[in-house]
Every structure is written in C-alpha cells, then in structure tokens.
Amino acid sequence: MPEGHVLHRLARLHQRRYGGKPVRVGSPQGRFADDAALIDGRVLRRADAWGKHLFHHYEPGLVAHVHLGIYGAFSEFALNGLDGPPDPIGQVRMRMLGPDYGADLRGPMVCEVIDEGGVADVLARLGPDPLRADADPAVAWNRVSRSRRSIASLLMDQSVFAGVGNIYRSEVLFRHGIDPMRPGVSISRAEFDAMWADLVAMMKVGERRGQIVVVRPEDDHGAPSYRAGRPRTYVYRRAGEACRICGSPVLFTELEGRNLFWCPACQH
Structure with a gap:
C-alpha cells in the first residue's frame, strides 16, 4: 500500500497540472459515473493530502476523495498535440482531463465525491500527518x-x-x-x-x-x-x-x- 508521501506527491502534481482550471471528469469503467457527473467541468480549487487520503476540492464545495488502498494508482498522459485523449486501457475508475494533461485512476479502495463535511468526517478519524505543516x-x-x-x-x-x-x-x-x-x-x-x-x-x-x-x-x-x-x-x-x-x-x-x-x- 502506498505510504503517505506518495499521496502528497500526487496532490502537489495535480495542483500544478489542474489547479485553478476546469477539469473534465469521467468514469470509463462506469463505477464512478454518477459522482463524476457532479464535478465534471468544474474548476479544481485545490488538491491536498492527509495521510493516505487524497482530496480534490472543486467549486462549489464538492470534493473528490481517493484512497489508493493496495492496488490503486494514477497514470498520467500529455494532451499537447493530440487530437483527443487516448483510449482508456483497463478498468479506469476516474479520468481527469485538463487543458494540457490527463490522468487515469485504476483500482482505488475509495473513489467518491463528498462535501466539506464529509472531508471533516474523514479527517476526524486520522491522526497527525508528519508531512503537513499543521500537524500537531x-x-x-x-x-x-x-x-x-x-x-x-x-x-x-x-x-x-x-x-x-x-x-x-x-x-x-x-x-x-x-x-x-x-x-x-x-x-x-x-x-x-x-x-x-x-x-x-x-x-x-x-x-x-x-x-x-x-x-x-x-x-x-x-x-x-x-x-x-x-x-x-x-x-x-x-x-x-x-x-x-x-x-x-x-x-x-x-x-x-x-x-x-x-x-x-x-x-x-
């Protein structure tokens, strides 16, 4: 199972790639389709991590919550010069498409859209994260x-x-x-x-x-x-x-x- 530094590294990458921009979000596999529709086309305000949890904060107060578990992983691809994104390979739970990059998520333990109250519920179950500046x-x-x-x-x-x-x-x-x-x-x-x-x-x-x-x-x-x-x-x-x-x-x-x-x- 990926350790916490992996999620912080992903949060930093996703903030750089997609932060402040509208993101197309879909679910080629279908299992995340209803939740993806809630955030599709919205602006990603912030990506951050706490422990082994990744949060994508979209306007207006909706959050994509991901826990990779044992098998989950993101793969990234560049869109520059392409007529469109590549066809999904395998069971892609969530696909993100920004202006210049895309990312596919496969095999996560958790992939859901929650609100800020739901984020607070997740954090209430977690201890301090050594990688967070606000850790106590x-x-x-x-x-x-x-x-x-x-x-x-x-x-x-x-x-x-x-x-x-x-x-x-x-x-x-x-x-x-x-x-x-x-x-x-x-x-x-x-x-x-x-x-x-x-x-x-x-x-x-x-x-x-x-x-x-x-x-x-x-x-x-x-x-x-x-x-x-x-x-x-x-x-x-x-x-x-x-x-x-x-x-x-x-x-x-x-x-x-x-x-x-x-x-x-x-x-x-």
Missing part, C-alpha cells in the same frame, strides 16, 4: 503514551500516525534503536519526539524524490536493496540477512496482518 504531534504523543499496544502497532494505526506505512514503521524504529514490541506507555517523550522529527525528515525526502530513502549515507553500502531500483533499507524485507550495523540476522514476524522486521541486537 502532541495528539499522537497523547495516544502513544496512554496505550499498552506495541509501538510497532501504533505506528501503523492511521488514527495515531496518518500516512506512516510498513517501510517507514520498521525503519524509524531501527534508526532509533527501539524494540518494536515495546508498549506505547514505555516510550519516553524524548524518544517520541526524535522519531516524529525523523519521520518528518524521511517522508519529506520521499515526497521530493519519489522514493523511500531511509539508510544514512555512511551506511549505504553492502548488500543490495530487496528490489532492483529501490534504495537500500536497514531491516525492511531483509529477514535472515545480516544487519547493516551489527551483522546480526534480521528478524521477521507478522503483526496484525502486516510483516514486521527488526534487528534484535540494535533494537533492545
């Missing part, structure tokens, strides 16, 4: 410091940390030497503040570069990444491999249906 980390700290759930579980809870996914979860815990099974109540404020600041920094790099970069330059050598073309990780998807710092085998378990990776020597 104290909200997350209050939830962490009162919980006996593991910090690994809390980091993936979108009502506590909006936008943090499995890679950032495993890697920030490694970078701060924290056992993922420690309960939230055992995390000190200093540890929390350091993790929050690190998430902000790492996710900003992810938004800017379009890749999750978590390994410090001095450690960025040795065994290759878990996948070609991806930056190295410290522990994510490295089960059984040697820790890049101490050489201990990286451990793996399943926690609440998601894979978790950590080094037993560096994180204790």
